[in-house]
Amino acid sequence: MTTEIQLNGHSDASSPLISNSLKHDTKTRTWVVQKFGGTSVGKFPVNIAEDIVRASLKDHKIAVVCSARSTGKKVEGTTSRLLExxxxxxxxxxxxxxxxxxxxxxxxxxERLVKVICEDHVAAAKANILDEHLRSKLVGEIEGECKEILDYRMAAERWHLEIDSRSKDRLVSFGEKLSCRFVATLLRDRGVDAEFVDLSDAIHFKTPKELDHEFYRDVGLAILEKIEACGDKVPIITGYFGTVPGGLMDGEIGRGYTDLCAALVAVCVKAEELQVWKEVDGIFTADPSKVPTARLLSTITPSEAAELTFYGSEVIHHLTMDQVIRATPPIKIRIKNVKNPRGNGTIILPDRVAAPGHLTHTRSSSSLSLRKTPKRPTAVTIKDKISVINVHSNKRSISHGFFARVFSILDKRQISVDLISTSEVHVSMAVHSANISKHDMQQARDELEECGEVSVLSDMAILSLVGSEMKNMIGIAGKMFSTLGENNVNIEMISQGNPSSGLFVLSGNDLQMIPGASEINISCVIDAYEATRAMNILHTNLFTFLE
Structure with a gap:
């Protein structure tokens, strides 16, 4: 029996559903993986279904990965509610x-929060699904998933289940299930033969203790098996992909795991491109909502994207880049805008290495030129909610044992250092206070006082210049700091680099890495209230008018 499909409100039972076998031989059409964030699914579902997925099927086989829906602020999103x-x-x-x-x-x-989640998704179904049969079926699926969340509490109480990181991951997984059920149904409603793919049980093999190459390979094979089972249907894949070593939310991966899932999908199907869809045109030289003169970047390198992500710009999960760039051949990542599907976006692609004087790709993806000294950095970014911990040693000089003790104290409280600056008797460390409880901060401070005099500065921000070619920009650091000084921006702390390179010290039986110098990043700590003004000042002087 064929379900009648309404396209844009018009009944058309005779029209076949569009699938991954559209028009061309599927063996000659390459895969493109499209990852949609929660806000995109929440605010622009019709754009996704009609203008992006359905339109893309003309030229490619498509696999879709979705985050949990969100229609407003992050704290009001489905994932945040599930964490609550x-x-x-x-x-x-x-x-x-x-x-x-x-x-x-x-x-x-x-029960109230589960009801809120259920009502939100049911309302989305009623507002967007035109076909009555499909809409009714989806509402039933939504109510079924939400009943499972309610039943989980009863089971946990009755059987005294351990409430741990696995429990957290299991609850969070419902967000992606609800989102993907909605998107799969919406696509079928708009004439695309889509199938919901639940990866929550994909990891049925014995997991290793670490997130190593073997683990990701096995996950990729499990995902591929699920995709192949869809046949020609367009797979709509949950961003949550099961139990991982250390937990998905509490372990090394954390929030942003949907990006990683999309990368694993791209690798396993040997995709031509991984598209990460957001609500902006791509990656800019600065936050365009704060810097009016910010420009769209046509390409950036993976290392630049990683630095921008680390220092406050939500570009893409760092493990995502590891997977697709290391693939053979490497898979390009393109950041695109759901509100502007025809835009080229920004491509994250490794720089081509060439001997001096040879041709290499420039930032324009459509031209070649001789490598020459760059005129400006790639981007400037701000990371807010920073606190600076200052420790003044009681001794005349700082030893490696001092560093080991300091980092051991912070590590015990799971406090990560973003930047560090040292002198003979003093160490300053910038930490992201948004991820630290007041209790842990106070406990760390009390223990650090055994090492020396301690002070903590709150309401600070990290201001960073990022650029893979900054090592060739003579005097760029001096220009940055003199420009800030001339405009009366007080610099509390200066450091070049993040934890990707630095000094190793022994803490117990483990090596701890102290953030050190980086050739692609120069950072300083300033007062948070000066952050936007300082970013505009640097962008004006080092990007707009720098010759």
Missing amino acids: IYGILESINSLKDTDSVHYETLASDY
Whole structure:
């Protein structure tokens, strides 16, 4: 029985569904993997279905990976709500008396949040799915997924299940399931033969202790098996891909795992391109919402993208780049805008290495030129919510043992250092306070006072210049700091580089790495209230008018 499909509100039961076998022999058509973030799915679902996925099927085989839906601020997104649900579950699990008023309040909050998630997705289904049969089926699927979340709490209480990182990952996975069920149904509603692919059970093999090459290879094979089972249908794949060593949310990967999943999909299908769709045209020389003169970059290198991500620009998860760049052949990543599908976006592609005087690619992907000394950095970025921890040693000089002790204290509290600056008797460390509880910060401070005099500066920001060719820009650091000084921007701390390179010190039986110099990044710490002004000053002087 063929389900009647309505295209743009018009019934057309005779029209066949578009699939990955459209018009051309599928063996000659290359794969393109399209990853859509939660806000894109939440705010622009019709753009995704009609203007991007369906349009792309004319020339390519398409695989889609989706994050959990979000229609507003990140804290109001599905993933944030599911994390709140997990927090409630933790609190319930710690209660000794399940007959208490506190228990009833927690249980009520749990059910309320699940109801909010359910109503949000049902409303999206009713607003966007035109075919009554498809809409009704999707609503049933949404309610079924949400019932599982409710049942999980009951099962955890009844069977005394351990509430740990696996529990958190399991709850978070429902966000991607709901999102992908919605997108798959929307595509079918718009005439695309799509199939929902749940990767939450993809990892059925014994996982290693670390996220190594063998693990990613096995995950890729498991994903490929799921995609091949779809036949010619367009796979709509959950960004959550199962239990991983150390946990997905609490381990090395963390939020942004959907980017990594998309990369694994791209590698396993040998995609021509991985497209990461956002709500901006690509990567800019600065945040265009704060710097009016910011320009779109046609290409950047993976190392530049990694630095920009680390220092505040949400470009792409660093493990994503590792996977696609190391693929054979490397897979290019393109950042595109769901609101402007025809735009070229920004391509993340490795620089071609050439001997002096030979032709190499420039930042224009359509031209070649002789390599020459670059005129400007690639981008300027801000990382906010920074605190600076200053430790003044009680001794006349700092030894490696001092560094080991300091980093051991921070590591125990899971406090990562973004920047470091040292002198003979002093060390300053910039940390991202948004990820640190007040309790952990105070405990770390108390222990650090055993090493010397401690002070903490809050409400700071890291201002960074990034560019793979900055090592060839003579005097760029001096220009940066003199420009800030001339405009009365006070610099609290200067450091060149992030933890990607630096000094190793022994802490117990482990090596700790102290952030050190980098050839593609110059950073300093300033007052947060000066951040936007400082970024505009640098962009004007080092990007707009620098010759």
